[in-house]
Amino acid sequence: MPRNDLVLRAIRGEPVDRFPVWLMRQAGRYMKEYRDLRERESDFLSFCRNVDLAVKASLLPLRLLGVDAVIIFSDILVPLEALGVRVEFLQNEGPRLSWSGKPSDLRTYDPQANAYVYEIIRKVKKAQDEVPVIGFAGAPFTLLSYLIEGGSSSDFRKTKLFMWEREYDFRRLMELLTDTVYTYLSAQVDAGADLVQVFDSWTGYLSRTDYEEMVLPYVTELVERFRQRNDVPLIYFFRGSAAFLEPVLQTRADVLSVDWSVDLAVEMVRTDRVFQGNLEPSVLYAEDEVIRFKTLQLLRSIPRRSGYIFNLGHGLAPDMEFRKVRLLVETVKGYKIAE
Numbered sequence: 001m002p003r004n005d006l007v008l009r010a011i012r013g014e015p016v017d018r019f020p021v022w023l024m025r026q027a028g029r030y031m032k033e034y035r036d037l038r039e040r041e042s043d044f045l046s047f048c049r050n051v052d053l054a055v056k057a058s059l060l061p062l063r064l065l066g067v068d069a070v071i072i073f074s075d076i077l078v079p080l081e082a083l084g085v086r087v088e089f090l091q092n093e094g095p096r097l098s099w100s101g102k103p104s105d106l107r108t109y110d111p112q113a114n115a116y117v118y119e120i121i122r123k124v125k126k127a128q129d130e131v132p133v134i135g136f137a138g139a140p141f142t143l144l145s146y147l148i149e150g151g152s153s154s155d156f157r158k159t160k161l162f163m164w165e166r167e168y169d170f171r172r173l174m175e176l177l178t179d180t181v182y183t184y185l186s187a188q189v190d191a192g193a194d195l196v197q198v199f200d201s202w203t204g205y206l207s208r209t210d211y212e213e214m215v216l217p218y219v220t221e222l223v224e225r226f227r228q229r230n231d232v233p234l235i236y237f238f239r240g241s242a243a244f245l246e247p248v249l250q251t252r253a254d255v256l257s258v259d260w261s262v263d264l265a266v267e268m269v270r271t272d273r274v275f276q277g278n279l280e281p282s283v284l285y286a287e288d289e290v291i292r293f294k295t296l297q298l299l300r301s302i303p304r305r306s307g308y309i310f311n312l313g314h315g316l317a318p319d320m321e322f323r324k325v326r327l328l329v330e331t332v333k334g335y336k337i338a339e
């Protein structure tokens, strides 16, 4: 059990004297120490596979920001390689994936292909017993969108056409990825992850109907299977939240990580679910006083004394200032929950 178990206590709804905080993409290029480490490998995936460097990167936010959880350093696209897809990260261009578009060209997932990820978890656990370690994976839809688009996208047009025109293949692929993510996360739990987060970063581009019919059933299955086998909490992060919150509430995800379209105060009165989020990342570009004000405004609006984890509504960006990110974390940690 980590010495600081605020995150786990908050998820169980046990009393906490302050709200816990960690940040999506907390180890990244906005941090000089990360950029220095990153220089030691030219290629991003080689960096992810270098256990020693990935462990060091994972620990940076704990040492430099004092966050209440460590997320292991890796990327959501890492298990796709194990399905037989070529994954590359081009300088300043983001990911590029090469796959034929045929479901039959994907292999069954072998979790051993990601053995280095489990090694990173074991080593991060060994290196510190201060805070819980978060394992993670991309959600089936978000992973499939990378496969279909071949990389990042601004409108997800190929993914949508594939979903509407080739529903049978789309569903087969969603099943294969649900299986993959379940197996991959379970192996991370076996390696010692104290909780896991599933990133459904690009759901916000879908209509509610498409989300409910084509995405939600697989999220539900993933959560159910994960719960049956593993006894650690699962956080589901998704976008387009206000519209999708209703359907997502039907799943048994332990924590819902939402963006700034959701009125947290209202939802936390209306439901008994645990929430994570949801400060707008752009607040971090504002002057210090604004950062403090917007952060405290959110914290004061939380209508409960537990069942809440502070985070952003999406990840930190490379052009954010480290000093401002630290100010944000200090502001959350300094906030005393009202009696």
Ligand code: CP3
Binding pocket: 023, 024, 025, 026, 027, 028, 029, 038, 044, 071, 072, 073, 074, 075, 076, 077, 089, 093, 094, 095, 136, 152, 199, 201, 314, 315
């Ligand atoms: O949160 C953390 O600190 C842990 C590490 C982490 C990374 N990626 C490191 C990374 C995590 C949890 C991710 C998840 C991830 N990766 C997501 C979901 C979260 C989100 O932001 O929605 C997504 C969509 C990806 C896919 C991805 N990885 C893209 C589109 C890119 C290229 C764009 C970019 O930001 O450069 C990456 C690369 C990547 N993953 C970097 C880092 C630190 C930057 C590459 C580098 O350092 O050279």
